[in-house]
Amino acid sequence: MMKLVPRYTDIADNFAIEDQPSSVATPQLLLWNASLAKQFNIDIEPQLRASTFAGNEPQQIKAVALGYSGHQFGHFSPRLGDGRAHLLGAISDDKNQLWDIQLKGSGATPYSRGGDGRCALGPAIREYIMSEAMHGLGIKTTRCLAVVGTGEAVYRNPPQPGAIVTRLASSHIRVGSFQYLATQGDTEGLKKLADTAIERHYPEINTTGPERYIAFLDAVIKSQLDLIISWMRVGFIHGVMNTDNTLVSGETIDYGPCAMMNVFDFDTVFSSIDKQGRYAFGNQPNIASWNCARLAESLIALINDDDEQAVNLMTPIISQFSTLFNEQYNQMWAQKLGLAGQNEDDVELVSKLLLLFQEHKLDYTNTFDALTESLNGDELPEELTQWANAWQKRCDENSYNVMRAANPRAIPRNHIVEEILAQYNQHGESELLSDFLTVMSNPYDKTPNLTRFQEAGLNDPRYQTFCGT
Ligand code: AMP
Ligand code: MG
Numbered sequence: 006m007m008k009l010v011p012r013y014t015d016i017a018d019n020f021a022i023e024d025q026p027s028s029v030a031t032p033q034l035l036l037w038n039a040s041l042a043k044q045f046n047i048d049i050e051p052q053l054r055a056s057t058f059a060g061n062e063p064q065q066i067k068a069v070a071l072g073y074s075g076h077q078f079g080h081f082s083p084r085l086g087d088g089r090a091h092l093l094g095a096i097s098d099d100k101n102q103l104w105d106i107q108l109k110g111s112g113a114t115p116y117s118r119g120g121d122g123r124c125a126l127g128p129a130i131r132e133y134i135m136s137e138a139m140h141g142l143g144i145k146t147t148r149c150l151a152v153v154g155t156g157e158a159v160y161r162n163p164p165q166p167g168a169i170v171t172r173l174a175s176s177h178i179r180v181g182s183f184q185y186l187a188t189q190g191d192t193e194g195l196k197k198l199a200d201t202a203i204e205r206h207y208p209e210i211n212t213t214g215p216e217r218y219i220a221f222l223d224a225v226i227k228s229q230l231d232l233i234i235s236w237m238r239v240g241f242i243h244g245v246m247n248t249d250n251t252l253v254s255g256e257t258i259d260y261g262p263c264a265m266m267n268v269f270d271f272d273t274v275f276s277s278i279d280k281q282g283r284y285a286f287g288n289q290p291n292i293a294s295w296n297c298a299r300l301a302e303s304l305i306a307l308i309n310d311d312d313e314q315a316v317n318l319m320t321p322i323i324s325q326f327s328t329l330f331n332e333q334y335n336q337m338w339a340q341k342l343g344l345a346g347q348n349e350d351d352v353e354l355v356s357k358l359l360l361l362f363q364e365h366k367l368d369y370t371n372t373f374d375a376l377t378e379s380l381n382g383d384e385l386p387e388e389l390t391q392w393a394n395a396w397q398k399r400c401d402e403n404s405y406n407v408m409r410a411a412n413p414r415a416i417p418r419n420h421i422v423e424e425i426l427a428q429y430n431q432h433g434e435s436e437l438l439s440d441f442l443t444v445m446s447n448p449y450d451k452t453p454n455l456t457r458f459q460e461a462g463l464n465d466p467r468y469q470t471f472c473g474t
Contacts, residue, residue, distance in 0.1 A: 007047050009094030012105060013071060016201065017186060017194030021069040026060025026091045026169075027112030027122070031156030034058075035126075035168065035433065036133050038150050045096050045104065045173070047150070058151045058171045060111040066093045070114035073181035074188055075249025076299055078283055083188045085181065085249050086116030089124060092177065103205070105177050106150070110169040123159045126152075127426045128261065129168035134425060134438070135260040136172075138417035138445040144235045145228075146257040147174040154433065166430070174256060178202045180300045181249035187303035196307055206254045215318065218307040223322050225300060228255025229293045230326065234333050236289060238341065239416055240266035240369045244276040244470060246284050246292045248299050262470035265416050267461050269362035269369040275419070275470045290334075294326040340411040341373055342396060343380065343404025354399065357392055364388075368461040373412040380405040413448040415455060417441075419470075420462035 013021035032055040049057055056062055068091035075085045091111045095103040110124025133149040140146050155167035186194040199218055203210050207224040210217060232255045244262035252258050262276035271287025284292060301319045308315035338355040365388040372386060379385045385393055428435035440454040
């Protein structure tokens with residue numbers, strides 16, 4: 006069985022509310038992450054996996070639903086919380102790190118606000134395959150252990166088969182978790198939550214008092230920066246970067262309306278609900294910074310009794326975001342292009358390249374792959390030959406390896422993900438899945454079935470993603 010450690014019950018009375026998953030009709034195991042199960046020493050017998058991860062074995066667990074707030078598309082909701090998820094507790098991995106284990110789609114909770122607490126099959130599969138792909142790409146992310154079909158319909162328009170995802174995260178502490186306690190004026194709870202987050206994610210912080218929480222803010226900002234840079238390196242668009250979907254650990258969470266950019270364009274948006282382009286590809290750093298500012302606001306009571314003084318202390322920490330971002334962003338391009346050392350003309354070299362990308366509608370992933378392999382003697386894309394004269398002078402004998410590590414050969418292409426979801430919806434399985442997962446577990450290497458997953462697909466302007474409700 007799993008050894009579960011209780012989580013978050015000591016933070017505040019209304020922070021982790023005891024609540025059990027509601028059982029489902031006929032649980033069927035659709036996806037099982039064997040390597041993750043091994044890493045976490047989860048040795049549940051195969052015939053018990055479906056019912057356990059459907060929440061049909063309530064005697065085994067003492068689940069909770071967590072409260073959190075959230076700025077959703079800029080608008081604040083004080084009480085969101087786990088409306089369709091149950092946190093079972095924490096389990097230990099092979100390095101003795103504790104990870105939260107959560108069922109998503111496991112029935113209504115005190116936070117459901119009239120929702121059914123359920124999840125449709127498509128979004129459940131999307132969450133599994135996207136988080137596996139992101140993990141393969143070397144990007145910090147929550148993981149999925151299992152997807153279980155419920156044997157029940159969820160009433161969406163049109164009705165769809167239901168499913169439950171088992172999600173693992175180093176924690177489920179969100180910016181919105183801090184907002185939740187701050188909004189209630191619960192300074193004691195806030196302190197406990199911050200200390201828990203520090204202990205778990207930033208144990209190197211060993212100061213006390215206000216400095217401790219300023220160092221925490223600083224550490225969260227730096228992990229958010231790393232995360233956004235890694236998203237931009239591979240062309241990932243999260244699509245719903247609300248403060249409730251921002252983990253202070255710096256892991257990617259919630260794969261609802263996410264998508265991958267094909268043709269390079271900073272303004273790329275796929276989510277049907279993002280009418281203003283708030284979460285467009287190129288706007289992600291601004292939003293991450295904005296979300297960190299919301300965290301800072303929530304921490305005020307831990308910094309100083311006087312709000313103004315607290316804000317003065319935190320402002321320099323928040324404002325370093327743009328400077329640090331620019332530094333790391335330039336480094337990211339330098340790696341994607343294998344540039345040796347630093348040169349003052351590099352910024353111009355990159356912007357000229359990006360203009361060519363836009364002018365010729367070049368696929369982001371495949372073109373960087375082609376540039377990388379051009380150092381190995383492959384032909385360059387015609388549109389770039391002239392630009393490449395200046396670029397090649399900036400390369401040296403290490404460039405190929407640096408570029409290969411920064412530029413994936415495969416990404417989870419939108420059209421492939423959609424094909425897998427369609428196959429699951431039609432047949433309850435997908436013949437594409439296993440090759441996809443194998444390629445995505447090694448996306449920087451030449452794997453046997455790679456080419457099938459490299460096709461850019463149509464850059465269909467009508468391609469839209471929908472929030473996974
Ligand atoms: P998400 O879009 O998954 O990040 O969810 C945003 C908020 O809506 C969270 O508080 C969810 O728990 C809640 N929510 C989403 N779908 C449902 C549902 N089917 N039933 C209840 N709550 C939901
Ligand atoms: Mg969410």
